[in-house]
Amino acid sequence: MPVSASGKLLTIGEVARRTGLAVSAIRYYDDEGLVSARRTSGGRRMFIRSDIRRLSFILIAQQMGFSLEEIRAQLKELPLERTPTKRDWERISRGFRAQLDARIGMLERLRDRLDGCIGCGCLSLQTCKLYNPDDRAARTGTGPRLVVQQSIERVED
């Protein structure tokens, strides 16, 4: 029986209630292509049930420090129109998990360095290696854009 792959459709209000997201946020995600709602003849957004999971994923990923841009990249792996299968989610989960591990690892390295660094009161750029470009590249959101430098001078005190 060719039942629609989506089943019952949900209004934006229902989705908002179920995800805890503001209606305006959901609209924003739709505009940004993070979800893609269908429209009624009257132009109102209608969501398929799996969009709730999609939105939940966005919420979780954001809490982990991913930007919407990064999340968008992850979600590219999921089908938009049909309900994603377990396998779809598993695939996306692997990449996600890997990035999460990397993020945790970075914080742990930072913490370990901190122990032998701020703790001792040195905090010298040269000595501490807290300025590892790799870690720096992993920045989240806003923050100072570092000036390109040939060499970092020594800080004596």
Place this chain on the structure above:
Amino acid sequence: MPVSASGKLLTIGEVARRTGLAVSAIRYYDDEGLVSARRTSGGRRMFIRSDIRRLSFILIAQQMGFSLEEIRAQLKELPLERTPTKRDWERISRGFRAQLDARIGMLERLRDRLDGCIGCGCLSLQTCKLYNPDDRAARTGTGPRLVVQQSIERVED
């Protein structure tokens, strides 16, 4: 011998070179009170050497996901005018380290849940408990402001 506690003063350009920060960022931090530069008679900012460490701290803390507001709170513990002692830095380091541990712990909990959650394809708000308010409160930077809800409904698929 009453040698000035600060020793040689540095221009904003020197500080920029040594920290890797943009001059404009340092000015901004000065305006925001995260460092407090002295001024020459001509009005130019002059920094004491320990300001470099102060700025380094800001940089590191930002990479860990702290906002300038949070960093400002941490730095309140440090003396502005005299060079902080090792003990000053140790004190601030303890609180910092604690917050860092909390942040790592949160990510690890998130990861563990993810393994039994996205991995299995459920991602249900009710079941996953990924929506723990505690973790949510630990948010960094921007993101969706969640609507206040009495109860989160069940997501079936």
Place this chain on the structure above:
DNA sequence: TTACTTTCTCAAGTAAACTTGAGATCAAGA
């Protein structure tokens, strides 16, 4: 059909953390 709630679009506002640009001064070396 009337009334009322929900949703729509579009423009503008918000917050954080800076950057950019203009026009003016300061400071140091030749």
Place this chain on the structure above:
DNA sequence: TCTTGATCTCAAGTTTACTTGAGAAAGTAA
């Protein structure tokens, strides 16, 4: 002293991730 290069201030612009408001349709219950 002259001439650069470094700084200064102040206003405005930038990015991300939304929120808010206005005015107008779409749905829905009675």
